[in-house]
Amino acid sequence: MDLSRALQKIDAMVDGFIAAIPNAALALVVFALIALGAKYMGRLFRRTLTRRWPHATLGVVFERLLRSVIILLGLLIALSITFPSFSARDLIQFLGIGTVAVGFAFRDVLQNFLAGIILLLTHPFRIGDEVGLDSIEGIVQEIETRATLIKTFDGTLAVIPNANILTRNVTVYSAFELRRSSLDFEVAQNHDVELARDSITEALSGLAGAEREPSPTVLAVGFSTSGGALFRATWWTKSSRREAAATKNEAVLAITRRIAIAEIDLALQRPDSPQAKESQIGDSRAFM
Numbered sequence: 001m002d003l004s005r006a007l008q009k010i011d012a013m014v015d016g017f018i019a020a021i022p023n024a025a026l027a028l029v030v031f032a033l034i035a036l037g038a039k040y041m042g043r044l045f046r047r048t049l050t051r052r053w054p055h056a057t058l059g060v061v062f063e064r065l066l067r068s069v070i071i072l073l074g075l076l077i078a079l080s081i082t083f084p085s086f087s088a089r090d091l092i093q094f095l096g097i098g099t100v101a102v103g104f105a106f107r108d109v110l111q112n113f114l115a116g117i118i119l120l121l122t123h124p125f126r127i128g129d130e131v132g133l134d135s136i137e138g139i140v141q142e143i144e145t146r147a148t149l150i151k152t153f154d155g156t157l158a159v160i161p162n163a164n165i166l167t168r169n170v171t172v173y174s175a176f177e178l179r180r181s182s183l184d185f186e187v188a189q190n191h192d193v194e195l196a197r198d199s200i201t202e203a204l205s206g207l208a209g210a211e212r213e214p215s216p217t218v219l220a221v222g223f224s225t226s227g228g229a230l231f232r233a234t235w236w237t238k239s240s241r242r243e244a245a246a247t248k249n250e251a252v253l254a255i256t257r258r259i260a261i262a263e264i265d266l267a268l269q270r271p272d273s274p275q276a277k278e279s280q281i282g283d284s285r286a287f288m
Contacts, residue, residue, distance in 0.1 A: 023081055023082050023083075024082045026081055027077075027078035027079070027081040027082040028078070030074070030077060030078055030081060031074050031075065031077070031078040034070060034071065034073070034074030034077065034078075035070075035071055035074060037070070038066070038067045038070035038071050038074070039067065041066060041067075041070065042063040042064070042066050042067040042070075043063065045062060045063055045066050046062065046063040061116075061117065061120070061145050108161075108163070109146065111163045112145075112146045112147065112161045112162045112163045113145050113146060113162075115161075115162035115163045115165070115166040115167075116143070116144060116145035116146060116147075116148075116162040117145065118166060119143060119148070119162055119165065119166065120143060120145075124170065124172065125140055125170070125172045125175070126140065127140050127141065127142065127143065128140060128174075129172055129173075129174045129175070130172070130173040130174040130239070130240070130241055131150065131170055131171060131172050131173065131174075132170070132171040132173065133150075133160060133164070133165065133168060133169075133170050133171075134168070136150060136152060136158050136160065137152060137153055137173075138150040138151050138152035138153055138158060139151050139153075141157070144162075145162075146161070146162065147159045147160055147161050147162055148160050148162060148165055153241065173239060173241060174239045174240065175239070176239060177238070177239060178211060178214075178236045178237065178238065178239060179236065179237055179238065179239040179240075179244050180234055180235070180236050181234070181235060181236075181237060181244050181247065181248050181251075182232055182233060182234040182235075183232070183233045183248070183251060183252070183255070184221075184230065184231070184232050184233075185200065185230070185231045185232075185233065185255075186224045186226075186228045186229070186230055186231075187228050187229045187230075187231065187264065187265070188226075188228045188265040189226065189227040189228045189229075191228075191264050191265055192264070193220070193229045193231075195262055195264065196229075196231065196259070196262070196264045197218050197220070197231060199255075199258040199259055199261075199262045199264060200218045200231065200233050200255055200258065200259075201216070201217075201218045202258060203251070203254040203255045203257070203258040204216035204218065204233055204235055204251060204254070204255070206254060207235060207247055207250055207251055207254065208247075208250065209237050209238075209243055209246055209247030209250060210235040210236065210237060210247055210251075211235070211236040211237060211238075214236050216233065216234065216235035216236075217233070217234050217235075218231055218232070218233045218234075219231065219232055219234075233251070233255070235247070235251065
């Protein structure tokens with residue numbers, strides 16, 4: 001068996017490997033320097049970005065993106081040094097095809113990632129805000145690039161994809177300092193409506209958790225199906241859900257005591273009742 005041709009190929013491969021060692025060593029040094037520069041440039045970019053948008057997650061995300069781009073460019077340069085015949089254009093074309101394939105495979109992940117970037121840039125809410133999304137209500141714990149973590153008022157953790165937050169209605173309860181609460185009442189037809197209004201107003205004036213400005217108000221907003229008058233009592237508290245709930249509890253007890261003294265037949269309306277819904281438009285205009 002003639003092994004001369006095989007040995008010649010092996011010798012050529014060894015010679016090529018030995019000849020490529022200096023280039024490989026130089027490429028390794030260049031890549032290490034580029035990687036080190038990417039690390040420091042990423043930190044500098046994060047500090048600069050944090051001054052503009054004081055959000056730790058946003059700075060970390062863009063730091064990683066910048067470092068990845070610089071390291072990828074360093075890899076291309078290192079390959080070009082190690083293999084002079086290497087064409088960066090071919091690798092870029094391959095990366096382009098791979099990016100399209102990855103985009104289709106991880107479409108939802110990329111969608112949530114881009115939505116997370118938008119949320120971090122626009123910051124419609126912040127960590128610690130009380131928010132509501134559909135049936136989920138709680139306190140924002142963390143805003144990540146893929147999802148937002150919300151600790152619900154029931155003590156559970158809700159992980160909501162950022163794309164859902166960006167494309168749906170989100171209520172930020174703690175966006176402002178004050179928050180308005182209300183109760184709807186129906187006064188029977190055969191009772192003194194002015195006395196009922198004055199009794200409810202007097203009860204609200206003594207609420208410890210209610211703000212004095214704007215002051216609590218009681219407005220007649222319509223008629224019930226039985227012919228009685230509909231009233232809406234409103235007051236303002238701090239935006240915290242705990243303070244709003246505590247003050248509403250105090251308001252119900254205070255009003256109950258006052259109407260018992262005045263001997264008024266008062267019925268509390270549910271917020272989702274037809275009468276309450278019909279009165280919301282007029283009530284909203286009254287407070288504009």
